[in-house]
Amino acid sequence: MLTGYIEKTFLNVKVDEKDRDFLRFLWVDDIDGDNFKLEVYRFNRVVFGLNASPFLLNATIRHHIGKYADEDPRFFERMKNGFYVDDLVTVSETVKEALDIFQKAKKRMAEAGFCLCKWVTNDRGLREKYMQRKGRNGQ
Secondary structure (H helix, E strand, C coil): CEEEEEECCHHHCECCHHHHHHHEEEEEECCCCCCCEEEEEECCECCCCCCCHHHHHHHHHHHHHHHHCCCCHHHHHHHHHHEECCEEEECCCCHHHHHHHHHHHHHHHHHCCCEEEEEEECCHHHHHHHHHHHCCCCC
């Protein structure tokens, strides 16, 4: 088994300019003063906590990994079925296959601006190879 996590998940997904008006919020400048000013801002990244955020993230991930559907169908299926919001969980038959998944997932998700980190595996050999390659911090 191999698991990973997308760092700063929702902040990696940009909101289209025309949709940002739906993500407005108010900000009070100098709330303690007598002449405070009310500012209107708009989020330009997907907001954590909105009911649509997991859908937007999933659609973004699927769009990105869809580029590999013809080139590497096995990878595409693993990634398509392996993500639950920002967590990746997948299994493999061999350590070699798991290491291949790890390397491809890390590289290909980085192409879309996603940093897969906090990798965990139940295979000691893979853990040792991973720690040798990436250092002790699991990044």
